[in-house]
Amino acid sequence: MQPLSHFRPSALFPARRQRGSVLVTALLIAVVLGVGLVSYLALSKTALKLSHRTLFVNDAGNLAEAGLEEAIFCYNQMNAGAAAATAWSGWTMSGATARRTLPQFNRDQNAIGTVKVFVNGYDGSAAEAYVISQATIVPFDGGAPIVKVLRIGMAKGETFINGVVGLAGLSLKGQPEIDSFNSNPTNSPTGPWRNYSTAISTSNALAIAVTGTIDLGNGLVKGNVSVGAGVTPPPASRVTGKISTNFTGQFKMPPYPTATGVSQSYQLGTTVPVQLPVAGHKPASDGRYYYFVHDATIANTTIATGANVTIVGKTTALSSVTINGTGTCQIYIDGAVAGGNSGSLNNGNWAGALKIFSTTANDCTISGNGELRTSLFLPNADLKVAGGGSSGSVVGSFVAKTITATGKMSFHYDEALQYESLAGGGGWKISSWAEMRLGSDLSALSSATGNFLP
Numbered sequence: 010m011q012p013l014s015h016f017r018p019s020a021l022f023p024a025r026r027q028r029g030s031v032l033v034t035a036l037l038i039a040v041v042l043g044v045g046l047v048s049y050l051a052l053s054k055t056a057l058k059l060s061h062r063t064l065f066v067n068d069a070g071n072l073a074e075a076g077l078e079e080a081i082f083c084y085n086q087m088n089a090g091a092a093a094a095t096a097w098s099g100w101t102m103s104g105a106t107a108r109r110t111l112p113q114f115n116r117d118q119n120a121i122g123t124v125k126v127f128v129n130g131y132d133g134s135a136a137e138a139y140v141i142s143q144a145t146i147v148p149f150d151g152g153a154p155i156v157k158v159l160r161i162g163m164a165k166g167e168t169f170i171n172g173v174v175g176l177a178g179l180s181l182k183g184q185p186e187i188d189s190f191n192s193n194p195t196n197s198p199t200g201p202w203r204n205y206s207t208a209i210s211t212s213n214a215l216a217i218a219v220t221g222t223i224d225l226g227n228g229l230v231k232g233n234v235s236v237g238a239g240v241t242p243p244p245a246s247r248v249t250g251k252i253s254t255n256f257t258g259q260f261k262m263p264p265y266p267t268a269t270g271v272s273q274s275y276q277l278g279t280t281v282p283v284q285l286p287v288a289g290h291k292p293a294s295d296g297r298y299y300y301f302v303h304d305a306t307i308a309n310t311t312i313a314t315g316a317n318v319t320i321v322g323k324t325t326a327l328s329s330v331t332i333n334g335t336g337t338c339q340i341y342i343d344g345a346v347a348g349g350n351s352g353s354l355n356n357g358n359w360a361g362a363l364k365i366f367s368t369t370a371n372d373c374t375i376s377g378n379g380e381l382r383t384s385l386f387l388p389n390a391d392l393k394v395a396g397g398g399s400s401g402s403v404v405g406s407f408v409a410k411t412i413t414a415t416g417k418m419s420f421h422y423d424e425a426l427q428y429e430s431l432a433g434g435g436g437w438k439i440s441s442w443a444e445m446r447l448g449s450d451l452s453a454l455s456s457a458t459g460n461f462l463p
Contacts, residue, residue, distance in 0.1 A: 076142030360405030
């Protein structure tokens with residue numbers, strides 16, 4: 010028998026020691042697995058939130074674009090001939106601005122989307138027209154809202170047409186006024202068009218001086234004034250509406266029609282007939298009669314009722330043209346324009362029926378005591394308007410290098426022109442698109458939208 014003094018307890022319980030080691034190992038493995046599982050769940054939750062936020066960021070962009078589309082639809086309604094009040098039905102209007110909050114959208118996973126749309130210049134009366142759409146999505150998990158802000162600029166036709174524009178200066182001497190009226194409040198394509206009178210005068214005119222100086226003297230602008238950077242604004246007492254600075258609108262000369270660019274045209278040489286269209290002549294595919302002349306003066310020419318005529322002249326000046334009934338005339342020349350007494354430019358019709366473009370750098374004049382109605386675009390010429398007497402006035406829209414008015418010859422902007430393009434078509438178009446992401450852009454939202462957008 011082995012002596013008791015040589016007995017070792019560990020030798021009696023080897024299995025118990027092994028079981029303890031396995032238990033500790035199992036516990037350690039369980040802890041590691043638990044930590045890994047928790048980390049995996051946390052990572053999965055983060056990935057889920059990230060994927061949802063990525064989805065909602067894209068969705069917010071789509072919602073913001075939907076807001077822009079709502080405004081564009083209204084502009085298209087006006088392009089189709091609807092009055093501004095009809096086209097923007099359902100919007101809240103204030104001055105030249107319109108705003109609307111669309112019904113809430115229930116997005117994926119019960120996230121809520123809200124779209125707010127702000128429009129400046131919805132009716133064509135603002136110097137700068139734009140639309141801002143803000144989409145906000147609140148995620149289902151209570152995370153921070155996702156916000157997307159998009160902005161588009163809107164341009165009217167191919168050439169800016171609204172009021173009286175002196176690209177290098179505007180001066181009113183004597184006591185002329187610049188006001189407005191609407192010759193066609195129902196926006197009917199066939200009229201009838203009303204003559205200007207003080208009884209239907211409104212204060213929605215716009216006078217612009219892009220560079221140079223603006224001197225209103227003793228005159229008065231019944232409406233708004235916009236000036237470019239560096240141009241000293243006129244006294245507020247000479248303006249009934251708002252005075253805006255840093256104007257950046259563009260005034261581009263439209264391309265002149267060419268004989269090769271239309272399906273049917275006629276060369277008249279150096280003589281312009283007293284009646285257009287000439288009997289037996291046919292219109293082009295767009296319904297207009299095209300005539301090309303050179304070394305001529307357009308004087309005492311009458312456009313027949315219902316006829317749409319375009320005259321393109323090289324080394325050609327203009328002194329008189331008459332539009333009968335619902336006829337229209339577009340004149341593209343390189344010579345001076347000299348309008349005289351009693352309706353020498355567009356007698357008996359509305360301003361949108363006669364659109365005159367000239368690249369001339371010579372002085373152009375309007376004088377006498379008659380009422381002249383036209384849309385005049387002379388970006389390189391000095392336009393001098395004199396006379397007026399008790400009844401003299403110029404009705405329509407006027408763009409020139411400089412404009413100087415003396416005596417009592419007043420300008421009456423025809424609001425019906427806001428649905429016209431000076432270049433003969435096009436309506437409202439998108440001129441710019443941008444996502445507002447910079448802090449400076451977003452911080453200006455409140456002031457730019459009258460606190461409608463934060």
